[in-house]
Amino acid sequence: MPPSTVPARAPVLPPVPALGVLTVFGLGWFVLNFVHPLSLPVVGWAPMVLAAVVGVLACARVARSAELTAPARTFWRSITTATAAILVAVLSNAYDMVSGFGGAEWKPGAHTMAFYVAGVLVTLWALLRLPAGDRSRGAWLTLGLDAGIVVLAAGLFAWSYAVNGSSALAEATGSYLPVLGTALMGFIGVLAAVKLALTGVGPLDRGSLTAMGLGLLAGATAGAFLSPLQAGRPDLSSSFVAVPLTFLFVGIAAERQLRTEGDAVRVPRRRRRPFSLLPYGAIAATGALLLVSVRKADGEIRVIAAGVLVITALVVVRQILAFYDNAHLLSRLDSSMLELGRLERWSRSLVQNSSDIIAVTALEGHILFISPSVERILGTPAETWIGGPVTRCTHPDDLPTLNELSRRLRQEPRATATCQVRMRRADGTWRWLEIAGANRLDDPSIRGIVSNVRDVTETKRFQDQLEYQATHDTLTRLANRDLFARRAESALAEAGGAGVALALIDLDDFKAINDRLGHAVGDALLTAVAERLRACVRPGDMVARLGGDEFAVLLRGVCAAKAEETAEQIILTLGTPVPADGHDLLVQASIGLVEGGPDIDANELLRRADLAMYAAKEQGKSRYVRYVEEMDARAVEHARLGAELRRALAAGQLFLLYQPVVALPDGELSSLEALVRWHHPERGMVSPAQFIPVAERNGMIVEIGTWVLREACRQMADWRRRYGAAAPYRMAVNVSARQLREPEFAQAVADVLEETGLAPEDLLLEITETAVFDGGLALETVRAVRELGVGVALDDFGTGHSSLGLLRTCPVDALKVDKLFVDGVTGTVENSAIATSLAQIARALRLQAVAEGVETEAQAKRLYQLGYRLAQGFHFAPPLPAGDIGRRLAERAARGDGSDLFEPPALAS
Incomplete structure (x- = not known):
């Protein structure tokens, strides 16, 4: 660490305690010599020399500090020079005193006073060189007036001292040079006070400059007051006290400067008063001088002097109050200006950034x-x-x-x-x-x-994306139902809906594709269908996906013929295989076609198209049907019938009939098929052809099917208990495709069997080919039912998809050949070929073959010849109430021979 570097928070420096000891020693030696003269001048002058040496070293150390600013370092170098000159003066003064000791009086030589004056002048020059900062003309004028007041007051005190006390010092020293030195030291002290109070300290520490000014004033004051005591006493000198005391304050100033410059954390200055006390202190001191000066004058002069002082004091107080008022106003103005500046900078920053x-x-x-x-x-x-x-x-x-x-x-x-x-x-x-x-x-x-x-x-862009997502289907990127409704409403509003047509498209059996091949294939199929529909319309038309497998095409500016041409084009386009996730699928669609018109809104347009689309499905699918007004009446009728059907189920209006299945050739009762019927209190008997489609459409087929299953099983279990071996072999119950898609259907069958006590092998469930053709959940349900031990028959075999592969994948026990093929068995060989083939297939697969709709004896005989051993139809018996079946079973049980009262056809002859 360089010697000039001083750490922060430096400990107390050794010079200060040393200077304190020397000052106390000098004061004590002066008092001791004054009371009892001692002939040891060296002892009195040695502390002065030591104090001067310590002071010079302390100032030099500060001047070498690396942490000082350049102006501060220059100031302290000048002070070091001044203290060095005073050190030389002290040494010379000591030599003069010691060498001339014993004379009647002593006086310093000219060279001694020259060094004293040189030190004082250098100090004065250092103070004058301190920067006072930039000031306005008014501020400089105010500073000049305040400084003039202080200097004038100091001058009055100096004049008073020169008149009243200088003669004693000159008489004691034999020269007026000490008087001049004392006056210069006092003046420099006053100048330091003026500098401190009025112009500031510039780069110096305020406390350091204060200590230095106090040292000069203390030295001058000690010299002025102690000099008269040394008259006629060559062994005494006021310098014994003045010099160590002055250097003590110089050492304190040096220490304070070092401690301040080395401190990393500065204590914020307190807010200064709005005026300087120094000019007013000078005025008060001058007033005191005036009172002292007129103490011996007559009463009038003392009264006038006292009045002048009181008036001056009042004016001073008034001015001080004015200063505080002005300072308060200026503070408010400064705060307002600062706030205004802050707001301006803030506003500018906001605009710029x-x-x-x-x-x-x-x-x-x-x-x-x-x-x-x-x-x-x-x-x-x-x-x-x-x-x-x-x-x-x-x-x-x-x-x-x-x-x-x-x-x-x-x-x-x-x-x-x-x-x-x-x-x-x-x-x-x-x-x-x-x-x-x-x-x-x-x-x-x-x-x-x-x-x-x-x-x-x-x-x-984000809003457009959100709007697009809200108005378009995520999978196909087609317009969704909401956007379609808005566009349709807008199109219908133009020209009263003229030239507007809607094609509502529903893919046939799409759910089967989802169940069999998975939803990924189904989604790929929907995407491909969307692309094909886009290719079928003109640029001004709109294609939308309304939900699931339902699409809509809004045609604008078309006639009826053009709308039908577009519907035909859609069916033709969808008729070719559609590639979907590695599968080539055949897609069929039912289309409802409707044209716009006056007083028709988008909802009504969709409703009419929906009616036409369902009509297309009822007519065989893969076709389009144009809306006609009669469809509304049929829809209303279906809705009314659906509501009444729901009430009928609750009111017990539904009942079961049982049609026998007989064994050929003797006509013995083999099993029964349960058939649901509806006796309406007003309509009478309602045909199943009327209410079954309605039940399938509104979903009631599941509730009705469950009721039929439970009622049929209950009845069969009752007959088993009552008639034993005379009871039918099995009870057949029809199950709809909708029931097979219910995940809990197999469990429902198990619950009914347990509830009624019917053995699983006594139950036969009749399903259609269409229900299980595409596999999926329906086929899994059939397998679950077979695992229960319940038999399964394919009803109306040959009229659906007629896939022979279905006989290998679907676990069935019997084939029920539709009446369509039975009607032709008595005709040509070509007409009976299908019935013959079905019998042979059933026999090869070890399945029972049941011929349905047998109405004549010739048909029964020919079926027997073709290999059929089970048949049912009106030729044997119509569907009968449970009571009729019960009576015949009772008679059969009573005879005990197993014969029936059903008249068997003469097949043996």
């Missing part, structure tokens, strides 16, 4: 001001916009919008308006900007239209 563009436009339309953020948003510097038109870089399609904004803003003062326009960036891309303008032409500080411009490109 805002992410939005702030612009001011003149009434004529050219730009007066624009913030730098325009370069970040549009890529062009702000200065290139000044003076240019506000329409610069605006998209041509958005110019009317911007002009309308300007027109609205010019209508009245303080008017506000907002719009969104596109503007071109420097790189050629377009950005969406939201402009919020306000008319500030009436504001003298603005005189223009202020606009806040925000880049909303990403926000608008």
Whole structure:
């Protein structure tokens, strides 16, 4: 560590305690010699020399400190020089005293006083060189007046001292040079006080300069007051006290400077008073001098002097109060200016750093001001916009919008308006900007239209995405139901709906594809169908996915013939295999076609198309049907019938009939098929052909099917208990495709068997080929039922998909050949070929073959010849109530021979 470096919070330096000891010793030696003269001058002068040496070293150490500023270092170098000169003067003075000791008087030589004066002058020069800072002319005038007051008061004291006390010092020393030295030291002390109180300390520590001024004043005061005591006493000198005391304060000043410069943390200065006390202190001291001076004058002079002092004191108090009032006002003004400046800087910073563009436009339309953020948003510097038109870089399609904004803003003062326009960036891309303008032409500080411009490109893109997602189907990217309804409503509103047509498309058996091949294949199929539908329409038409496998095509500006041509094109396009996730699938669709008209809204259009689409499904699917008014009546009838059917199930209006299945050739009862019937209290008997489709459409088929299953099993279990071996072999119950798709159907069958006590092998469930053709959940349900031990029969075999592969995948026990093939068995060989083939297939697969709809003896005989051993139909017995079946079973049980009362056909002959 360099010797000039002083650490922060340095400990107390050794010079200060040493100087304190020397000062106390000097004062004690002076008092001791004054009371009892001692002939040891060396003892009195040695502490002075030591004090001077210690003081010089302390100042030199400060002058070498690396932490001082350049002006402070210069000041302390000058003080070091001054103390060195005084050290030389002290040494010379000591030599003069010691060498001349014993004479009647002593006086310093001219060279001694020269060094004293040189030290004082160097100190004066160092103080005068301290920077006072920049001041206004008024401040310099005030400083000059305050300094003049202090200097004048000091001069009065010096004059008084010269008149009253200098003769004693001159008489004691034999020279007026000590008088001059004492006056100079006092003047320098006063100058230090003026510098400290009026002009500030510049780069110095305030406490350091205060200590130095106090040292000079203390030394001068000690010399002035102690010098008369040394008259006629060559062994005494006021310097014994004055010199160590002066250097003690110099050492304190040096220590304070070092401690302050080495401290990393500065204590904030207290708020200064609005005036300096020094001039008023000088006035008070002068007043005291005046009172002392007139103490021996007559009464009138003393009264006048006292009055002048009182008036002066009142004026001083009044001025001090005025200073505080002015300081308070200035403080408020400064706070207001600071706040105003802060707000101005804040506003400027907001404008300069805002992410939005702030612009001011003149009434004529050219730009007066624009913030730098325009370069970040549009890529062009702000200065290139000044003076240019506000329409610069605006998209041509958005110019009317911007002009309308300007027109609205010019209508009245303080008017506000907002719009969104596109503007071109420097790189050629377009950005969406939201402009919020306000008319500030009436504001003298603005005189223009202020606009806040925000880049909303990403926000608008995000909003467009959200709107697209809200109005389009996620899978197919087609319009969804909401958007379709709005577009249809708009199209119907034009020209009263003339030229508008709607094709409602529903894919046939799409659920089977989902169940058999999975939803991924189903989604791929829907996407492919959407693309094909797009290819079938014109640019102005609209394709939408309404949900699931239901699509809609809105045709505009078409006639009836063109609408039908489009529907045919759709069926033809969908008829070719559709690739979907590695599968080539054949898609069939049922289409409901309807035309718009007066007083028809979008909901009504969809309702009519829906009726036509269901009519297409009822007519065999893969076709289109045009809406006619009669469909409304049929729909109303179906709705009414559905409501009544629900009440009928609760009211017990449904009942079962049982049609026997007989064994050929003797006609013995083999099993029964349970058939549901409805006796309406007003309509009478309602045909199953009427209410079963209604039940399938509204979902009641599941409830009705469950009721039929439970009732049939209960009845069969009852017959088993009552008639034993005379009871039928099995009870057959029809199950709809909708029931097979219920996940809990197999469990429901198990629950019914347990509830009724019927053995699983006594139950036969009849299903259709269509229900299980595509596999999936329906086929899994059939397998679960077979695992229960329940038999399964394919009903109406040959009329559905007729896939022979189904006989290998679907676990069945029997085939029921439809009446369509039974009717032709008595005709040509070609007509009976299918019935013959079905019998042979059943025999090869070890399945029972049951011929349905046998109405004549010839049919029964021919079926037996073809290999059929089970048959049912009106030739044997119609569907009968449970009571009739029960009576015949009772008679059969009573005979005990197993014969029946059903008249068997003569097949044996």
